[in-house]
Amino acid sequence: MVSKPSIYHNRIELLQGTLDLLILQTLQWGPRHGYGISQAIRTGSGDVLRADTGSLYPALHRLERAKWIAAEWKKSENQQRVKVYRLTAAGKKQLLTERSRWEQLVIAIGGILGHEQS
Amino acid sequence: MSNRDRRLREEIESHLRMAIRDRMERGESAAEAEANARREFGNLGLVEEVTRDMWCWTWLEQFWRDLRYGLRGMRRNPGFTTVAVIALALGIGANSAIFTAVDAILLRPLGYRDPERLVVILNHGRGPVAPANFVDWKAQSRSFDNMGAAEYWTPDFTGSDRPEKLWALRVSADILPLLGVPPTLGRFFTRDEDQPGREFEVVLGYGLWQRQFGGDTNVLGHRIQLDNHTYTVVGVMPPGFQFAPFWATRAELWAPLALGSRASKRNGNSLRVFARLKPDITLEQAREEFSAITARLERQYPGTNRDQRIVPLKEKVVGEIRPALVTLLCAVGFVLLIACANVAHMLLARAAARTHEVAVRAALGAGRARLVRQFLAESLIIAMLAGAVGLLLAWWGVRAMVRFGPAGIPRLETLSLDWRVAAVTLAVSVATGILFGLAPALHASGLNSAESLKEGGRSSNGPARQQVRGLLVISEFALSLMLLIGAGLMVRSFIALQAIDPGFRPDHLLTMQISVGGSQQAAPRRAQAFYQSALERVRGIPGITAAGMTNHLPIAGDLWGVPFWIDGRPVPHLGEEPEGAFRLALPGYLETMKIPIVRGRSIEAGDTATAPGVVVINEYMAERYWPGESAVGKRITLDNPSSSRPPVWLMVVGVTKNAVQIDWAARPEEELFLPYLQHTERMGHYITLVARAKGDPAAMAPAVESAIWQIDRNVTISEVQTMQAVVEGANAEARFNMALLAVFAAVATVLSAVGIGGVMSYAAQRRRREMGIRLALGARPAEILHLITSEGMVLALSGTAIGIAGASVLTRLMAKLLYGVPPVDPVTFIAVPLLLSAVALAACLVPAFRAAHTSPLAALRQE
Numbered sequence: 001m002v003s004k005p006s007i008y009h010n011r012i013e014l015l016q017g018t019l020d021l022l023i024l025q026t027l028q029w030g031p032r033h034g035y036g037i038s039q040a041i042r043t044g045s046g047d048v049l050r051a052d053t054g055s056l057y058p059a060l061h062r063l064e065r066a067k068w069i070a071a072e073w074k075k076s077e078n079q080q081r082v083k084v085y086r087l088t089a090a091g092k093k094q095l096l097t098e099r100s101r102w103e104q105l106v107i108a109i110g111g112i113l114g115h116e117q118s
Numbered sequence: 119m120s121n122r123d124r125r126l127r128e129e130i131e132s133h134l135r136m137a138i139r140d141r142m143e144r145g146e147s148a149a150e151a152e153a154n155a156r157r158e159f160g161n162l163g164l165v166e167e168v169t170r171d172m173w174c175w176t177w178l179e180q181f182w183r184d185l186r187y188g189l190r191g192m193r194r195n196p197g198f199t200t201v202a203v204i205a206l207a208l209g210i211g212a213n214s215a216i217f218t219a220v221d222a223i224l225l226r227p228l229g230y231r232d233p234e235r236l237v238v239i240l241n242h243g244r245g246p247v248a249p250a251n252f253v254d255w256k257a258q259s260r261s262f263d264n265m266g267a268a269e270y271w272t273p274d275f276t277g278s279d280r281p282e283k284l285w286a287l288r289v290s291a292d293i294l295p296l297l298g299v300p301p302t303l304g305r306f307f308t309r310d311e312d313q314p315g316r317e318f319e320v321v322l323g324y325g326l327w328q329r330q331f332g333g334d335t336n337v338l339g340h341r342i343q344l345d346n347h348t349y350t351v352v353g354v355m356p357p358g359f360q361f362a363p364f365w366a367t368r369a370e371l372w373a374p375l376a377l378g379s380r381a382s383k384r385n386g387n388s389l390r391v392f393a394r395l396k397p398d399i400t401l402e403q404a405r406e407e408f409s410a411i412t413a414r415l416e417r418q419y420p421g422t423n424r425d426q427r428i429v430p431l432k433e434k435v436v437g438e439i440r441p442a443l444v445t446l447l448c449a450v451g452f453v454l455l456i457a458c459a460n461v462a463h464m465l466l467a468r469a470a471a472r473t474h475e476v477a478v479r480a481a482l483g484a485g486r487a488r489l490v491r492q493f494l495a496e497s498l499i500i501a502m503l504a505g506a507v508g509l510l511l512a513w514w515g516v517r518a519m520v521r522f523g524p525a526g527i528p529r530l531e532t533l534s535l536d537w538r539v540a541a542v543t544l545a546v547s548v549a550t551g552i553l554f555g556l557a558p559a560l561h562a563s564g565l566n567s568a569e570s571l572k573e574g575g576r577s578s579n580g581p582a583r584q585q586v587r588g589l590l591v592i593s594e595f596a597l598s599l600m601l602l603i604g605a606g607l608m609v610r611s612f613i614a615l616q617a618i619d620p621g622f623r624p625d626h627l628l629t630m631q632i633s634v635g636g637s638q639q640a641a642p643r644r645a646q647a648f649y650q651s652a653l654e655r656v657r658g659i660p661g662i663t664a665a666g667m668t669n670h671l672p673i674a675g676d677l678w679g680v681p682f683w684i685d686g687r688p689v690p691h692l693g694e695e696p697e698g699a700f701r702l703a704l705p706g707y708l709e710t711m712k713i714p715i716v717r718g719r720s721i722e723a724g725d726t727a728t729a730p731g732v733v734v735i736n737e738y739m740a741e742r743y744w745p746g747e748s749a750v751g752k753r754i755t756l757d758n759p760s761s762s763r764p765p766v767w768l769m770v771v772g773v774t775k776n777a778v779q780i781d782w783a784a785r786p787e788e789e790l791f792l793p794y795l796q797h798t799e800r801m802g803h804y805i806t807l808v809a810r811a812k813g814d815p816a817a818m819a820p821a822v823e824s825a826i827w828q829i830d831r832n833v834t835i836s837e838v839q840t841m842q843a844v845v846e847g848a849n850a851e852a853r854f855n856m857a858l859l860a861v862f863a864a865v866a867t868v869l870s871a872v873g874i875g876g877v878m879s880y881a882a883q884r885r886r887r888e889m890g891i892r893l894a895l896g897a898r899p900a901e902i903l904h905l906i907t908s909e910g911m912v913l914a915l916s917g918t919a920i921g922i923a924g925a926s927v928l929t930r931l932m933a934k935l936l937y938g939v940p941p942v943d944p945v946t947f948i949a950v951p952l953l954l955s956a957v958a959l960a961a962c963l964v965p966a967f968r969a970a971h972t973s974p975l976a977a978l979r980q981e
Binding site for chain 1: 125126128129130132133135136137140158159160161164165168169
């Protein structure tokens with residue numbers, strides 16, 4: 001009845017802790033609502049990564065509570081109220097930290113994988 | 119729904135809307151788009167819930183939900199809730215009320231600066247000391263910052279529109295500063311003013327200042343009339359100030375002691391000595407130095423400094439009452455424990471009954487923590503409710519204690535429930551809630567849900583749980599038994615106290631104190647005539663059958679001692695001469711009191727100042743000094759025969775039966791009745807009237823008072839009371855303790871009975887099917903009855919046995935509260951366990967009967 005896109009086998013589970021980084025990174029280019037963020041992560045990763053709503057919304061609220069992002073209610077183009085998140089100054093700093101942590105992780109894991117191969 | 123919840127719902131809905139729109143733009147039909155978007159989104163409720171969890175107050179919100187859930191459960195089961203709340207409330211209420219008393223009387227320090235360092239020096243640790251001793255000690259000791267002395271004084275306050283007899287103290291100038299409480303108004307008197315001739319200055323108590331001066335701040339410098347002398351007000355003490363704290367507690371006026379020539383007197387003990395320890399001196403060091411001083415003085419003046427003791431002031435104030443309070447505190451602790459045990463096994467029973475429900479909820483995804491929280495919430499509600507009701511009970515209990523509490527308990531009148539007690543109550547109830555909520559909660563949530571579901575919630579009563587409940591019942595019974603034994607001992611000793619023959623007939627007696635100090639009758643000769651004519655008038659009142667007068671009433675009055683010497687016997691060393699209580703009596707006193715004369719005659723109208731000196735003594739004195747012979751006709755004197763003045767000899771003309779002197783339970787000692795007319799110089803400016811009425815003595819008071827005031831309106835009349843009330847007052851403390859312990863023991867017994875009844879009826883209910891089978895197979899109801907009852911009685915009797923062992927140890931601690939009963943009293947130790955066993959049997963029989971008379975068919979069809 002429904003044509004199910006068969007991308008499931010291509011999907012990669014998000015690594016623990018990387019969702020925060022992705023959200024902050026996505027918001028770097030301007031405020032977005034929750035749905036927009038999930039779409040951005042999906043398209044940005046070429047449909048490989050998907051932010052599960054069950055993880056996305058808790059993460060958004062957690063980041064909001066940590067004051068790394070701030071939320072605002074706005075009217076969408078078709079006059080509906082939507083909650084829009086934007087990066088705060090503290091969030092920008094946090095993004096830098098998380099990025100450098102991620103890079104370290106990539107180098108570290110790459111190093112290990114490199115050894116394995118040789 | 120909270121604001122935050124609404125916002126979250128809106129956010130999620132907007133997410134869905136956008137997803138649907140995107141899908142529709144991609145060409146899906148509206149229905150398809152919505153279904154797919156929802157599927158992609160996942161479990162809406164779950165997303166909401168985990169998101170909500172990101173905010174800290176969700177815990178509170180959840181807790182609130184648990185509370186509401188608990189409340190709903192409690193409404194479904196009002197009987198259980200009521201019993202649980204009442205049981206706990208009784209425990210908590212009793213605990214808070216008694217804690218209030220302990221706090222106010224034992225824990226709260228006296229209202230003085232650094233009260234732990236205040237001590238009092240007394241003869242034998244009890245009585246007053248001689249002025250010369252005080253002067254010597256003050257001069258010679260180095261352990262004290264300061265030392266002062268106080269003497270009881272009851273002046274007549276006249277010259278205002280409301281003359282009254284006051285309770286006052288004459289104090290040395292050092293005493294008030296020593297206490298560290300500054301006056302709210304004015305100053306204390308100085309050492310210079312503590313001299314004869316300059317002593318006419320007073321410091322007022324707050325109550326007196328309000329009462330007689332309307333709280334007028336211009337009272338300083340005001341002149342007042344006390345005992346026909348003019349005194350100047352120099353200061354006012356703050357509200358709540360009390361001195362002295364253990365004797366003369368009603369004093370509300372302080373004047374200089376002005377010892378003067380009395381300072382060298384080594385007899386005439388009338389002073390209580392107060393001192394403050396130096397900061398670096400311990401009580402032991404002070405005692406050591408003091409005993410060296412008294413030993414030296416004793417060598418110098420033999421018989422004057424034996425057994426003078428330093429006692430910490432607080433010890434003196436609360437020492438007497440401590441055993442009673444500690445006993446009561448133990449008792450209420452037991453009651454609370456029993457109440458908790460009761461509620462705990464009620465909750466256990468309920469948890470068992472709810473196993474099925476819990477299993478269903480666990481299967482539907484409720485986490486273990488969530489289930490524990492829910493059980494906890496429910497027991498916390500019960501505990502809080504009980505705490506509130508208990509606080510109400512405590513408030514009422516404290517008021518009852520103030521109202522009905524015996525006089526003489528220090529600071530009882532200051533009792534009021536305060537926030538600290540409220541806090542303790544709350545803490546106790548919350549702790550209780552956690553304590554008895556946790557065990558059933560953990561147990562219930564730890565069940566294997568599949569098993570429970572299969573069994574339909576029927577069994578699920580593991581042997582472990584039965585054991586826990588059995589232990590609870592055993593401990594309840596052990597605790598109840600100890601309480602009952604304590605109460606039984608108090609009842610027995612109260613009966614023994616009531617059975618004491620006071621040696622006089624307290625019924626139908628009216629007593630009052632008449633003081634002439636502020637009137638024209640103060641001169642000794644006029645007083646004498648006044649007393650006699652007053653007595654005549656009182657005797658003439660219709661309804662009065664007899665009247666007499668004495669200096670001090672037994673029990674209620676003071677007790678003055680006097681040394682005496684016996685004619686023809688060697689004069690003992692100074693300080694070793696025999697002593698006796700003496701009462702000055704006008705003719706008719708012994709007859710009015712109905713103190714029987716066993717030999718010789720009473721004091722008669724002919725025993726005047728010009729007649730030969732006579733004395734009436736009690737049996738104890740007669741037998742002690744003239745054993746085997748008649749005391750009547752022998753001579754004694756109250757004057758030291760070795761002094762230069764020739765002694766005045768008094769002939770023993772009569773012997774009375776022993777009568778209670780000042781302490782109801784003490785064995786009477788030597789007592790001398792002297793004709794007032796022969797010893798007017800020994801009488802203060804007041805006298806006590808006793809009148810025997812035909813009917814209700816209290817109703818005669820107005821007639822008696824007006825008869826006296828017809829002679830002189832300026833005499834003051836105080837302490838109007840019936841002798842019956844005096845006697846009851848003497849036993850008030852024993853009665854009070856007994857009543858409280860009895861109430862606690864009764865509550866404990868009821869709780870235990872409810873407990874064992876509940877456990878047994880639950881057990882019977884659980885085994886209904888088994889009983890049905892047994893009955894169907896031919897068991898007789900009597901056998902079933904026996905089966906259930908014996909199971910319960912094993913628990914009750916084990917508890918009782920443990921209780922007997924515990925009680926035999928614990929009752930030793932209350933030995934001081936008992937009179938005429940040994941702590942391990944065989945009667946109590948046999949009767950009480952029998953009584954408790956009977957109660958247990960009755961409580962077991964009810965469910966056992968029900969089980970024995972079930973219809974087997976109904977029981978088997980039950981499920």
